[in-house]
Amino acid sequence: MKFGGSTRPKCLKPVGRELLGSLFGPFGADLAAKSVAMPAAESEDDAYFKELSGLAMAQAGLPDILIETLFAR
Numbered sequence: 520m521k522f523g524g525s526t527r528p529k530c531l532k533p534v535g536r537e538l539l540g541s542l543f544g545p546f547g548a549d550l551a552a553k554s555v556a557m558p559a560a561e562s563e564d565d566a567y568f569k570e571l572s573g574l575a576m577a578q579a580g581l582p583d584i585l586i587e588t589l590f591a592r
Contacts, residue, residue, distance in 0.1 A: 528568035536564075539571060542588075549582035550574070 531539060543550070543557055550557065555577045558570035575581065581589075 546585045553579040
């Protein structure tokens with residue numbers, strides 16, 4: 520599954536690195552299994568959010584467990 524407009528860097532910036540990191544961080548091994556990597560923590564903001572946006576649109580798709588978490592109520 521891929522995500523659309525809500526994954527644009529300008530939409531992710533207000534959420535912030537800390538919250539996004541705590542959301543995606545626990546799925547590092549699942550992402551790696553799909554050859555998808557989180558942006559480097561030391562990246563500049565523009566690069567970090569652009570890379571994170573790309574992660575959400577990755578060709579390999581996001582791991583099912585992460586998608587389930589994103590849509591959990």
